[in-house]
Amino acid sequence: MNRPLDLDDIQGNICKGYGRYGFPKARYFFLQFHTPDQGRRCLHQLIPLITNAEPWAADGDSPLKPDVTTNIAFTYAGLEALGLPQRSLNGFPGEFRMGMKSRADILGDNGPSAPEHWDPVWQGEGIHAWVSINGRDMDAVETRFSVIRGIISDTGGVSIRPGHRGADNTLLPWQDASAVYENGKVTPKEHFGYVDGIGNPYFEGCGNDPSRLPGRGKLNKEGQWQPLATGEFILGHVDEAQEYPLAPEPHLLAHNGTFMVYRKLHENVTTFHHYVDSVAQDFDGSRELLMAKFSGRWPDNGAPLTLAPDDEAKAALDQQLASLTEKADKGDACAAAQLKALKDQWIDFTYADDKHGSRCPIGAHIRRANTRASLETQKGAFNTPSALDDRRRLLRRGLPYGGGQKEASDATEQGIIFMCLGASIERQFEFIQQQWINYSNDFHLGNDKDVLIGSNNGRLTDKHIIQTQPKSGKAPFFCSHLPRMVETRGGDYFFIPSITALNMIAQGIIDPT
Amino acid sequence: MSNVAGKAYGMNVLTPLRWWTALWQKLIFWVVVKTFPYFLKGLLTLSLIHYARWTIINRWSFPRLDKTQPKETLTYSYMLFESNFNGSWDQYIDSFSFAIPGGLDMFWRWNIKYPKSIPLHDFYHYIRFNQIECDHYYNAYPLASANDVKSAKRLTGNLRSFADSLTDNMTDEAFMDAYRQFLADNQHALGSMGDSPLMSTSHQLVQHHKQVNTAHEKQPEEEA
Ligand code: HEM
Numbered sequence: 001m002n003r004p005l006d007l008d009d010i011q012g013n014i015c016k017g018y019g020r021y022g023f024p025k026a027r028y029f030f031l032q033f034h035t036p037d038q039g040r041r042c043l044h045q046l047i048p049l050i051t052n053a054e055p056w057a058a059d060g061d062s063p064l065k066p067d068v069t070t071n072i073a074f075t076y077a078g079l080e081a082l083g084l085p086q087r088s089l090n091g092f093p094g095e096f097r098m099g100m101k102s103r104a105d106i107l108g109d110n111g112p113s114a115p116e117h118w119d120p121v122w123q124g125e126g127i128h129a130w131v132s133i134n135g136r137d138m139d140a141v142e143t144r145f146s147v148i149r150g151i152i153s154d155t156g157g158v159s160i161r162p163g164h165r166g167a168d169n170t171l172l173p174w175q176d177a178s179a180v181y182e183n184g185k186v187t188p189k190e191h192f193g194y195v196d197g198i199g200n201p202y203f204e205g206c207g208n209d210p211s212r213l214p215g216r217g218k219l220n221k222e223g224q225w226q227p228l229a230t231g232e233f234i235l236g237h238v239d240e241a242q243e244y245p246l247a248p249e250p251h252l253l254a255h256n257g258t259f260m261v262y263r264k265l266h267e268n269v270t271t272f273h274h275y276v277d278s279v280a281q282d283f284d285g286s287r288e289l290l291m292a293k294f295s296g297r298w299p300d301n302g303a304p305l306t307l308a309p310d311d312e313a314k315a316a317l318d319q320q321l322a323s324l325t326e327k328a329d330k331g332d333a334c335a336a337a338q339l340k341a342l343k344d345q346w347i348d349f350t351y352a353d354d355k356h357g358s359r360c361p362i363g364a365h366i367r368r369a370n371t372r373a374s375l376e377t378q379k380g381a382f383n384t385p386s387a388l389d390d391r392r393r394l395l396r397r398g399l400p401y402g403g404g405q406k407e408a409s410d411a412t413e414q415g416i417i418f419m420c421l422g423a424s425i426e427r428q429f430e431f432i433q434q435q436w437i438n439y440s441n442d443f444h445l446g447n448d449k450d451v452l453i454g455s456n457n458g459r460l461t462d463k464h465i466i467q468t469q470p471k472s473g474k475a476p477f478f479c480s481h482l483p484r485m486v487e488t489r490g491g492d493y494f495f496i497p498s499i500t501a502l503n504m505i506a507q508g509i510i511d512p513t
Numbered sequence: 514m515s516n517v518a519g520k521a522y523g524m525n526v527l528t529p530l531r532w533w534t535a536l537w538q539k540l541i542f543w544v545v546v547k548t549f550p551y552f553l554k555g556l557l558t559l560s561l562i563h564y565a566r567w568t569i570i571n572r573w574s575f576p577r578l579d580k581t582q583p584k585e586t587l588t589y590s591y592m593l594f595e596s597n598f599n600g601s602w603d604q605y606i607d608s609f610s611f612a613i614p615g616g617l618d619m620f621w622r623w624n625i626k627y628p629k630s631i632p633l634h635d636f637y638h639y640i641r642f643n644q645i646e647c648d649h650y651y652n653a654y655p656l657a658s659a660n661d662v663k664s665a666k667r668l669t670g671n672l673r674s675f676a677d678s679l680t681d682n683m684t685d686e687a688f689m690d691a692y693r694q695f696l697a698d699n700q701h702a703l704g705s706m707g708d709s710p711l712m713s714t715s716h717q718l719v720q721h722h723k724q725v726n727t728a729h730e731k732q733p734e735e736e737a
Contacts, residue, residue, distance in 0.1 A: 098714070105711045241610065243632035356700070381558035382612040391611055427607065439710045441520075441561060441599055441658045446704020461705035468697050475693035476700040 005205035012051035023134040024179035031129040036083035038157025044506040073494035078128030091248030108455035113488035120163030122490035177399035195302035215348035245423035249512035256498030263491035296366035309359035357467035394420040456482035519655025520709040534623040535590035555613035563659035599658035664702035
């Protein structure tokens with residue numbers, strides 16, 4: 001059993017998906033430290049701005065929710081540039097030391113996603129730190145940004161790396177990200193039109209409301225949801241293998257820190273919609289159903305296919321939702337409870353009743369990215385039903401970027417700044433990306449890849465099978481010649497230190513002796 | 514030397530046992546396999562494993578290549594674990610240890626200095642320390658995993674039966690119904706076939722060097 005976490009020592013983005021807390025705007029930028037001493041001095045000035053993971057009080061009590069948050073993380077080169085001792089540097093895991101570019105062939109970053117096509121900011125060396133600002137609105141973000149820019153120019157010897165591709169092919173010294181707006185209102189959607197940001201793991205000590213556990217934790221032998229071990233997501237705590245995750249020395253450098261993957265994923269919206277339109281003509285169902293069969297969730301409201309596997313079921317679900325919402329809005333407590341129970345099923349599900357994938361295809365994005373105990377194809381075969389998943393979970397912390405143009409196309413800038421956190425980039429993110437997104441042996445689907453983010457190339461064999469109910473008289477549906485819907489435009493691997501470790505790095509007192 | 518061929522990884526692990534526990538363990542293995550096959554359910558469900566075999570070699574029955582090879586006097590008997598699986602070493606050991614820690618402990622528990630399969634890194638070190646690299650490892654179907662081969666075999670058989678079931682006087686509609694049914698019955702055996710995902714950046718380097726070597730070897734011939 002893990003002790004309660006020191007939430008005031010852990011950076012806030014680890015425990016909180018800021019989007020969910022009403023921060024729809026963000027700016028990410030990257031620092032280069034030209035000398036270790038200036039770098040440390042700059043960091044020292046930035047530390048008071050860093051947001052920790054303490055829960056925000058609803059009213060009155062402190063800490064209240066701020067208008068803006070700030071977090072910071074470092075690449076291996078960055079830690080080197082800040083003068084960390086070699087022995088500490090040696091303790092970092094191999095993939096982190098290599099960085100994302102060197103892992104391109106593991107991640108499927110080939111063809112248009114190959115590092116030579118990434119935004120200029122990623123070309124060459126010199127990405128040392130990532131800084132994020134999340135704000136309730138763009139003004140809050142801008143204000144915080146100018147404060148940080150002031151600190152940077154005051155200390156000297158630190159620069160903001162330019163070269164993020166923005167609208168109309170301009171190059172910017174930062175990457176802005178924003179929730180997608182419809183009619184002036186924030187939506188939880190990304191640019192292909194899917195509701196996103198629903199599924200995220202629940203772990204011991206994360207400070208989240210326990211009612212969020214079902215569907216987000218791990219499954220024990222009795223099939224009940226339990227929180228995942230803290231050490232899956234935060235270093236210095238016991239993980240699912242009952243040990244401390246691999247981490248550098250000294251203990252205080254790693255304790256309460258974690259690793260982060262940052263990827264700028266461009267969405268080819270024209271390619272996506274053309275593909276959907278052309279395949280929809282032969283598909284037995286609506287265009288929305290086809291889109292849902294790619295992701296595993298209905299695009300408009302994120303309802304999982306396990307709950308509503310076809311157009312008829314979706315219409316009934318929508319009707320039920322509408323009528324419960326109406327009654328609940330009028331103060332009907334019973335309807336409100338029913339509505340909550342229904343909404344809980346958005347996340348609290350497994351694929352146990354859908355072994356054949358006739359509801360949610362076995363190769364659908366969410367079924368690949370979080371297998372929810374479905375790899376235990378024979379009941380009772382494994383130590384626990386989700387044994388093969390519990391060490392492969394991702395805390396997703398991304399936001400969409402770009403968009404807002406009148407006519408979005410493949411050439412315009414839009415996509416997702418995908419960020420995910422975990423104690424081992426190799427075991428969690430890289431494994432999922434390589435084995436479950438770009439390969440399918442674990443699903444008995446050969447080399448088929450994810451429709452949305454797989455490194456498909458439009459060949460006959462780049463395909464997705466929409467399985468059917470056996471003996472239903474219907475054939476499975478084949479989506480072949482899948483084009484590259486999403487392209488990587490840059491990214492790297494980062495270490496997010498605890499507040500204590502940030503202070504130690506800034507003071508230059510990391511000593512593994 | 515490489516433990517990798519196509520989509521497969523070959524693993525040999527030789528671990529010492531006291532000679533009397535070896536005898537005892539032989540008996541246990543036999544009883545388990547005969548009477549409690551459910552112990553093996555986990556192993557069979559881990560579909561990345563093509564093959565796994567545990568053999569106990571008594572200290573007096575170590576094979577010799579030839580009668581002229583002197584007999585060794587061994588202190589211990591040994592357990593030889595051989596496995597072919599699809600994926601990298603870490604992926605295999607991870608899945609093994611997450612999914613069936615109890616089963617692994619049952620196989621190895623009497624081995625000298627076996628640390629148990631959880632916590633994971635002690636188990637990692639135990640396997641690595643006792644692993645014997647493959648001198649030669651051949652794979653007849655480098656593009657296929659064990660699952661791919663099983664799917665292909667099932668599909669071929671079913672396609673033959675389907676073809677046999679068709680008659681000349683079948684209507685188009687009847688054929689279409691039968692074909693749809695055939696596809697539905699085989700929807701889990703229709704994955705695409707393709708290259709192995711990269712097992713590691715080290716393996717990638719070896720493959721690159723091999724290509725360079727081949728190109729280099731070819732050159733003088735072309736010149737001649
Ligand atoms: C542009 C790129 C991407 C798009 C458009 C996309 C889209 C989606 C959508 C629509 C969902 C369903 C909503 C939800 O459950 O939250 C989802 C869930 C998810 N995605 Fe992605 N995604 C992208 C990239 C990635 C990447 C790179 C990964 C990891 C390798 C990933 C992992 C996940 C995970 C783990 C879930 C939650 C699954 C669950 O818990 O059931 N996604 N994504």
